[in-house]
Amino acid sequence: MISVSKALSIISEVLYTPKTKTVLLKDTNGLRLSKNIPTPIHMPPFRQSAMDGYALLLHDKNTYQIIGEVKAGDADDYSLLPGQGVRIFTGARVPDNANTIVIQEKVIRSENTITINEEIHQNQNIRATGEQIKKGDIALEKGTKISPAGIGFLAGLGITDLEVFVPPSAAIITTGNELIAPGQKLQEGKIYESNSVQLQAVLEQFQIKEINKYIVQDEYESTKETIRQAIKNNDLVLISGGISVGDYDFVKEALSELGTEELFYKIKQKPGKPLFFGKNKETFIFALPGNPASSLTCFYIYVIPVIQKIMGDSASAGLKRTLKSLTKDFIKKGDRAQFLKAKVSNETVEILEGQSSAMLHSYAVANALVFIPENISKVDKDSLVETILLPD
Structure with missing residues (x-):
């Protein structure tokens, strides 16, 4: 023994x-990457508007001429002169020489002219090309557990399948x-x-x-x-x-x-x-x-x-363990180590009734196990005990 x-x-x-295999991205939730994933594109792939408003080429006055409109998905570009701008919407491509975006709530528009009623600065409300991640950088590292957010992130990079641990x-x-x-x-x-x-x-x-x-x-x-x-x-x-x-x-x-x-x-x-x-x-x-x-x-x-x-999870070694304060005294019988069905609540843990090896009722409401080493026979209330958190 x-x-x-x-x-x-x-x-x-x-x-x-x-073992590894290639799996469709949509089927990878909960699996782990078997290799690094390089980014195939910049994200965002172009300078992108972060707000609804006006993309401008700054000059020394607070009035601007609006010469066009750019919606999300438009490929058109505008070459602005100082004092000119375009109406722009969130997610749209910012004209190459626009150097700021002022949000729509901060302007007064009259036909094709806007007047700005606040101080503005260069590059405000503009997401730079590659601001989130640049082409060739590692999007996710080997061993990363794929989550719904990870699937969304990789889909946004145009990735359709992944090599994962089987x-x-x-x-x-x-x-x-x-x-x-x-x-x-x-x-x-x-x-x-x-x-x-x-x-x-x-x-x-x-x-x-x-x-x-x-x-x-x-x-x-x-x-x-x-x-x-x-x-x-x-x-x-x-x-x-x-x-x-x-x-x-x-x-x-x-x-x-x-x-x-x-x-x-x-x-x-x-x-x-x-x-x-x-x-x-x-x-x-x-x-x-x-x-x-x-x-x-x-x-x-x-x-x-x-x-x-x-499954390629080299960083883990079992369930998460933490220390919690015991809600009442516990006396252990015998000289064997014990794993006790328990319930964690905030920073405390309660050892449940029904610890028989045949009883599942207490397990059905447990969310943790308390580990009592073989060399310990009594644990006082409020003592910190090793607590193993069960999977959700």
Whole structure:
């Protein structure tokens, strides 16, 4: 059995070369760039009006002759003489020799003449060519996570597709004779299967869409064959249940026979002690505890850093951690580290009732986990505790 810190260290040292592919810009939300994106044009591509008003060539008087009009999208240019100007609108191309724009609210117009009633300065209300970014500069760097704003920014540069890190294909294998699918009639001795549903949901939070689900009974050969197929066809395999030491827990034996490299097995923590992490060729494998809360906690703490590695997120190492003030005293039983379902509110965190590894109700309202190291047995109210923020 190893410590939490040792398990996380092993995960951090695992080597993986992320896969890449070219994707339409509209489909890249939440993915990460696999290379720098140079800017193909200046932005804006021409001197652009920032306001509705008048583009002028300054002279020493406060009256100007208006000789034309430029709307957004017009390609016409005007060569102004000192004391001349054009009516102009936001986003329109500014005439080459205009050197200021005065907003419409600050002038008095009479037919083709305007009188300005405020002091004006050169280049006011003019967006310079390349003011936002210049052609050839890096628009977004390798590893940047694409957001809706990023998609809009790149679309404005005329970019239509991107090379991104590919989300892994994932398999979820659910083991257990006692499990039946939600929607079926609940029989004596059976329970509804929930782990694959929650694991699929959290995988999808990380933009993983290719998810293959398998169900296997507690029988060795079928367990081994199902795992074999999952390893063959997926980058990431999550196995729910069957990893403990009961008479009908066959997962670890099957993984060993299939040639899986064991990177660690069993962590000194609660919940989730019987967690297995290994690698078979290029496929990462987690055998998660069968209890729903244990399974989800192990995913949040250990699977997410591996997903980040696969998806080219070299800057992250799991979920965000912070320090929050505890709302009441907490006494830890036993000598294992604990991950406790909790709720953050501003600068405080409350440890919730219902910490059993089988209980999801408290998880359903939690937005954080509080981590209590193995060497700490009591935490006083108002003490700062390490708090792991769950994904939105």
